[in-house]
Amino acid sequence: MTRVMARNRRTQVRTSATQATPSLAPHRGSGERRAWIHTVIGVVILAVLLFPLYWMINASFQPSGALLKPEPSYFPTTFTLDGYRSTFATQGSNVVTSLIVSLGTVVITLLLATPAAYALAKLRVPARTSLMLVVITVQMIPGIVMANALYIVFARLRLIDNYLGLMLADATTAVPFAILIMRAFMQDIPQELMEAARIDGAGELGVFRSIVVPMSRNSIITAGLFAFLHGWSDFLFAVTLTTGSAFTPVTVGIYRFMGAQTADWNGVMATATVASIPAVFLLILVQKYIAAGITGGAVKE
Amino acid sequence: MTTGTHGNTRTTPRRPRRLALGAGILGMSLVVSACSGTTPGTGSSGPAASVAPASSITEIDYFTDATSSDAFKKVLDTCSTQTGVTIQRQSLPLKELLPKVLQGASSGTMPDLAFVDNVNVQQLAETGALSPIDDYGFDLSGYVKGIVDATTLNGKNYGVSPAINTLALFYNKKMFADAGLTPPTTWDELTKDAKALTSGSRYGFAVSAPASEEGTWQFLPFFWSNGGDLTKLTAAPSVDALTYLTSFVKDGSMSQSVVNWAQADVADQFIAGNAAMMINGPWNISKIDKSGKVDYGIVPIPTPKAGQDPVVPLGGEVGVIPATGAPTQAAAAEVLKCMTADAQMLKWAEGNTRIAPRASTAAEEIKAMPVLAPFATTVLTARARTTGLGAKYPVISQALWTAIQSALTGAQSPEAALQAAQKSVG
């Protein structure tokens, strides 16, 4: 295969991406109206699926227990901002901490998992099946067992109350998943493209950097997203590997509103709502980058 | 996907290579685990009196919510200044406390001073990780007997409590006045009042019966007051007590949802006016007061017959001193002594709305907070759950709360439920 042919192949793939939505172009008028109907349906689906979230926001504006009525108040009639006040006063730094830990988890996960996924998808790796089995199986180890074991090791290595330690621990929930997902998507990268790059003189790292990574953008972003969510909502490692003297992620900080026998649900829900906001922004931002057709399709020309 | 001509030119057969890799992985794991294996705890548990106390200790407790945490911090700060010991504090949710202590035991990093639930003290003591407090010269005169029982194992005392609590009956004064009723004192009266106060969406009575220690804890006043014995779950008094509790659900005066309500949820229901009476503890007082929605009263839990005293379970935290080395143990003892001296004990009990374990201090507390009086009187005769049972208690408790849930949801009769419970205890 010549260089020109390979470049043409790459262009072909890219053009198919921009043609992902042929239906809208020719019939602009009725197409637009039809598109807005879809938006309305989408919003309705969202409303139904996210009702529990609305309930959380509802609860965050009402005193604890105000939702416990036979006719629950669908709107916060007994409005209170106490929860939000306490949240802003005490949880601000915790939200920042959680963000830092989550982003660190993403970086570590992608650094470890992307090359490994590529190796398992495309390269000759000895005992590939066994390795994949190991990656699948280790996810089953109960979180509390992981936490216990990691605490013992981290305590010895003085990694308690350490950002990097917590990120590495949170990555344990994300790395196996990232490897498996990215591997599944990387399988679809056409062999010819990689061979062409090798013929062009690219080393293995070059092939990885210039072909595999760009073409796996969707799955890398997805894996990163999941790593972020795992790091963000992790409680077990957060409570095990921190002592509260250095930093506190928001999943532990939320216990400022929950005691052994009492609970201030208003504060809990307010914290949860406030904590979700930065994460929602990130989600919306990231979704833009999951574009169509980047991985070149499963159909070979 | 190109298949290939590649596949036929292997130089070494597949299987031995895979086995070798598998062995290699296993080997590395063994090395890692050998290097980070468990070691027994360090530190002596002998007398620490003649050693200079350390200048800083690590502490752990389960007071995470704002009110308790702030009140506890004040006490810790005062005692830190008084004793000259810096205290590194960690507060965790109660469910995570014991796993953390055990992790500390495994890795030799136990806290120097730990406040654990009294129900776990004997079990921790059995592990050998705690140092007996007899070595430090605590003065426990005037302490409520129940809490000393809870912390004693094989004749040695392993902890000192800064505050205790128990259960009583909260009732909605307005609802009672409207129905022309007075608070019940016997089981019959409780049944009648609950029935009379159930109307519309409001239930007359509520307890907490979830699948956790809270379920057992809330049932024990009825169980013990009727003469029930935790080692004889199938005996008549035990069965009668469970039958009695189930009768509320059968009557319709208690919601079946109680099997899902923690004590915090029951309090929310009471405040919302969905329950006219509830069994709960003194920790709710500030919350109910703050809500301003309920004019409430507190009376001791009704007993099977008139004129009896209710036998209630003892709750509360206990300060224990793990064996982390003579200097830190001595320092921890100093801090704990300061916390359980009258002045701080009073501050903590008032700040956290619990009861001081020393009778004289409790009397003073009642003067300042008369609403706590019913708790203060019943706690004098409260019984520790682990008395005579030690590490066997968790198994019995789990069996009992399962039986309670089974009976309350109608899955089994109280008798059958308790028989199944006894069987699972063995």
Added chain:
Amino acid sequence: MSTIDRTGVRERGMRSRTHRREYLVGIAFGVPAAVYVVAFFGYPLFYNVLMGFQNYTPRSFYTGEAPFVGLANYQTVISSPTFWPAIWHTAVFTVGSIAFQFAIGLGLALYFTRRFPLSGLLRAMLLLPWLLPLIVSSAIWRWMYDKDYGVVNALLKLIPGVDAGVPWLTQGNWALVAIIIANIWIGIPFNMVLLHGGLQSISADIYEAAKLDGAGAWQRFRYMTWPLLKPVTLVVLMLGLVYTIKVFDVIMGLTGGGPANQTQTLTTWSYQYSFQLFKFGPGAAVSNLLIIIATVVGLLYLRSLRRSGDPR
């Protein structure tokens, strides 16, 4: 392929050099992850497997003594009256959750492949259920499911003919349904995002050709989308299975395994053994059973990969 054109010994020599190079490259790319996996999972896995064969009590944490008891823990677990119910609950919970999570996730993914205004924003917001700390999600669902004061029953009672609330969390069978529904809600984003990603990687030109040939929407899905989606479907189902069996916080938050063990799954039962009864040996035994189940699922997945044309 350049090598095909050459012949003879030189060809074989070049091929084995290429193989070896690829082999080394493969190892190099995989080593960081491999080191990580061994370092972070090796010890816990070993520890857990070992604990299944020991009489491990709180004392063992402190003294390190844990007498070897062979298969006694496994015998205790298997002969316990909770064993078969736990397996049954785990099976129903897993199958029920995955079936609906996958179907709804796929439906949403298909719907959102269209481009319409705000589709990106809506898709991002559908990830929110996964964002919440599980302690918050369980609290919300618990209130919603309350028999007398929950909004689910309030909404149900709006339907003519329904006048009594459903005992969502207080009757065994309903409790199982309740936790399945809550788990489905939490799991839809996972399925949707992955399937959406898979759908996006299918080139749209092929649909054009099919539409021109007169293929209807269902036919396009059945004969084109579905087979092309197979690799992603397999990995989503396999991971979904592994993660659903592992679900813990949702069940503990909603029912605590109750009422009376009627929503006890293997994972919650393992926790009960270890942290409520303090019998860590049987607790580890149950979680080792889970690891075995996951291994079996993994083997099935790998076999299906091989069958579906994974060349190596």
